[in-house]
Amino acid sequence: MNFKTTVHFDFIKHSKKFFMASIILTVLGVISLFLFNLNYGVDFKAGTNMDIAVGKALTQAEAKEVLATAGVTNVTPTVGGTNGDRVSARFEEVLEQTKVTEIQNAFKAKFGDQVSAEVNVVSPDMARELGFKTIYAVIIASIAIMIYVMIRFEWRFALAANIAILYDAFVVVAVFSIFRLEVDLPFIAAVLTTIGYSINDKIVIFDRIRENLRFGKLKTRDQLADMVNQSLWQTMARNIYTVLAVLVIAVCLFLFGSESIKLFALAKIIGLTSGAYSSICIASPLWLLLKSKQKPKAKQPAKTAV
Template sequence: MIKIFEKRKIWYGISLAIMLIGLGFAIAFKGLNFGIDFKGGTILTFNMGEQVNQDKVQEVEKVISDFTKKYSARETNNTEIELIIQTGAIETEQVKELKTKVKEEFNLGDDYLVQEENISGSIGSELTRKAFIASILSCIAIAIYIAVRFEFEFGVAAIVALIHDLLITLSVYAILRIRINSPFIAAVMTILGYSMNDTIVIFDRIRENKKKLGKVETGELINSSISQTMRRSIYTSLSTLLTIMMMVILVPGIRELTVPLIIGIITGTYSSIFIASPIWATLRDKKDKKNPKAQYGKKKKTSEA
């Protein structure tokens, strides 16, 4: 049997270390790497009229660098390159000059401009606010569901695990300086649901084993329940990860959605196994100490007459 509960301080320490490193990177770089969806800016998509590779992207970047340094360029499909320019990095007239120079430099046709979109900073602020509200409401709804289906301590442990998943994901983004755009919000909502599903499976097994095993130590109850469900959790996560990784390799245009999903699924599986249940046990033990008559999962000693 795997000793999950007894080594809980190690699991907590690993998570805390990643969060602190992420915080350090965020402070060093003055915040997370928010993309155009949050900060605002201009998106230009050019049809290059031929197969696009990294060398072609670099050639386009040389042209762009004459106008601004605050940009990003990437290949979106076989023949197109997407350019993202931050708000305030370039004037409107310069955008027109940039488009003209790209067209002339690469001898592009009249249909060279596939997309031109401007996003204001106010829209980005609104998106940030709504994303935060959506995350909070999701956590509250999940806590209520868990508390009703199981008990209050399970609900609190589940919410702590979800906050853990979100903070770890943001920490990885801060460390790797991955850009955060609107697809990240969709990924976060998916991550919360996936992680919660995995956590509920373990919580349900804890409840079942409580009835089967009777009065056992809380640590033994958790270790037994996690050992019985760990293979299922790992296999489910691996099968999902393999599918998403294939999408990352074969469909580069949706990496802003698939990359956070990969990070979140790994984090969610970790928190379901190593974070949620130990936190529930800690909360339950504290409650039992305050109310000894309502022991739950604790072995009682009997005296002989």
């Protein structure tokens, strides 16, 4: 079988640069998490979130003024919605029902009886439980993916894929930590779906590598490197089209979606971009690194006729 194709760029030749860039970003993420942690939303810390629909467009200054009349001065509200008629206010403490009613009455006094509010309260125990369940979800997903790849391929593919998808998940976390973006439940959903899309790209490439490896007579590392490059370019169009199809949707959600979904869309954009990068620049070169260290099988001595 001839697996030769046009190689426009030698990814394997520059793999050390990709590894170094990825390590630098990982170190920056670790430092940011150590110094600043994540900017947890109400979903992961005790507090109250109020989404108030006032029925007409308003400005952030007006929203702050109304909150001030209710005795709230330490909260910065966010104005959103299709017509700019919704106010989102996040409180770091669990509000008493009397305070919630006071805030609602303040908005009704300003904008009329058409004002409605949705109130979400997270207790400290619930916030702690959500945090632990999130960690368990990522760990279980990673282990399940590694087992699946080991069954379908081999342990080198599984190890390379798992390192790459954990890197993708960490990139999303690191960017949100560095830029102090809020982490909530939709963010976790974005991280988990990032892992799913990321492993899909890697499976496509690994499947082609395995096929070319099976039918090619490859003995040296240079031959293996050439085969990996060929495999990457053979699957490049499919991977690009798959990622772009989802990326366009994520970008549209980020640009035209409501405020409540923008950070979810942003996390998806970061995760999809990182997944496409890691499939080509991390997972495949990492598999080659592991494969090239494999000791050749000892030749069986020829049987002599008796």
